[in-house]
Amino acid sequence: MDSHARPYRSMLYIPGSKVRALEKARGLPADAIIFDLEDAVAPAEKVRARETLAAALGEGGYGPRARIVRINGLDTDWGEEDARAAVAMGAEGILLPKVESAAMLDDLARITGEVPLWAMMETPLGMLHAEEIAAHPRLAGLVMGTNDLAKDLGARFRPDRMPMLGGLSLCLLAARAHGRIIVDGVYNAFKDEHGLRAEAEQGRDMGFDGKTLIHPAQLDVANTVFAPTQEEVDLARRQIAAFEEAQAAGEGVAVVDGRIVENLHVATARETLAKSAVIEALATE
Numbered sequence: 001m002d003s004h005a006r007p008y009r010s011m012l013y014i015p016g017s018k019v020r021a022l023e024k025a026r027g028l029p030a031d032a033i034i035f036d037l038e039d040a041v042a043p044a045e046k047v048r049a050r051e052t053l054a055a056a057l058g059e060g061g062y063g064p065r066a067r068i069v070r071i072n073g074l075d076t077d078w079g080e081e082d083a084r085a086a087v088a089m090g091a092e093g094i095l096l097p098k099v100e101s102a103a104m105l106d107d108l109a110r111i112t113g114e115v116p117l118w119a120m121m122e123t124p125l126g127m128l129h130a131e132e133i134a135a136h137p138r139l140a141g142l143v144m145g146t147n148d149l150a151k152d153l154g155a156r157f158r159p160d161r162m163p164m165l166g167g168l169s170l171c172l173l174a175a176r177a178h179g180r181i182i183v184d185g186v187y188n189a190f191k192d193e194h195g196l197r198a199e200a201e202q203g204r205d206m207g208f209d210g211k212t213l214i215h216p217a218q219l220d221v222a223n224t225v226f227a228p229t230q231e232e233v234d235l236a237r238r239q240i241a242a243f244e245e246a247q248a249a250g251e252g253v254a255v256v257d258g259r260i261v262e263n264l265h266v267a268t269a270r271e272t273l274a275k276s277a278v279i280e281a282l283a284t285e
């Protein structure tokens with residue numbers, strides 16, 4: 001799974017226990033859905049939520065949206081059974097909470113076999129072991145859990161996310177070093193569109209592939225912020241054309257809008273065009 005073959009601009013959490021939300025999601029413009037059996041489901045509801053989710057996924061109708069199931073930790077009463085059930089449900093990915101080592105992913109892979117794994121990065125130890133987690137051969141991607149991380153750090157929520165930046169950056173470095181997808185944490189104030197946009201733009205500028213979301217009202221902002229703009233697409237086309245022209249003239253460098261364009265900029269420009277094409281194709285499905 002790479003983020004160009006399939007975008008991960010918006011990853012919407014849906015509690016596995018909420019029948020109406022599971023139904024509604026079939027028509028929502030989310031790139032991916034995280035069907036949650038962990039924190040969004042109360043202990044008394046855990047077993048029923050697993051059954052409700054199995055029925056919804058069995059019914060299908062989620063189209064091109066990536067279907068990822070977040071299970072409970074393997075150290076809980078529900079984790080192992082969740083993992084087996086997620087495989088049986090045909091989940092495209094299984095998301096393990098509070099991953100702190102590659103060994104935790106090994107334990108899960110022994111149950112889930114070939115199904116791609118995703119790791120919630122949300123504890124101080126997880127941040128410190130991000131590299132070995134990202135290197136795990138079964139891992140498709142990392143998902144930031146900024147609520148749990150703030151709790152464990154004793155950090156305050158600030159608009160600039162200053163207390164989070166060290167952890168976010170460590171996980172980004174690890175994800176990119178191993179070619180993994182990485183998706184930013186949730187923005188809790190789901191009615192605050194302005195705040196969400198600012199935080200999503202910060203995540204995009206840092207290098208995240210997308211943002212995890214808790215409410216359908218957040219989808220448009222994430223889908224817009226994490227897609228290349230028309231200006232970026234136009235610039236990418238002009239950079240590629242100018243560089244090819246320069247090469248034909250025996251030059252290694254071109255200039256566009258007063259800025260140099262070298263082969264590395266052309267690689268980024270080609271990625272921008274590829275991402276834009278995939279998003280466009282998705283919109284017409």
Ligand SMILES: CC(C)(COP(=O)(O)OP(=O)(O)OC[C@H]1O[C@@H](n2cnc3c(N)ncnc32)[C@H](O)[C@@H]1OP(=O)(O)O)[C@@H](O)C(=O)NCCC(=O)NCCSC(=O)C[C@H](O)C(=O)O
Nearest residue numbers: 013014015020021024025039040145146147148214215216
């Ligand atoms: C936050 C909510 C509890 C709000 O729910 P509600 O009051 O029902 O919202 P609305 O009335 O505005 O809902 C309008 C319609 O949208 C549907 N809906 C709501 N949320 C979702 C959703 N997530 N996916 C799909 N559809 C949704 C409602 O059913 C309404 O539909 P309709 O009847 O047709 O009008 C609620 O949004 C919610 O439960 N959100 C998910 C919360 C969650 O999953 N939390 C856990 C993940 S966050 C986390 O743990 C991150 C990490 O681990 C960390 O540590 O940071």
Ligand SMILES: [Mg+2]
Nearest residue numbers: 039122145148
């Ligand atoms: Mg969490």
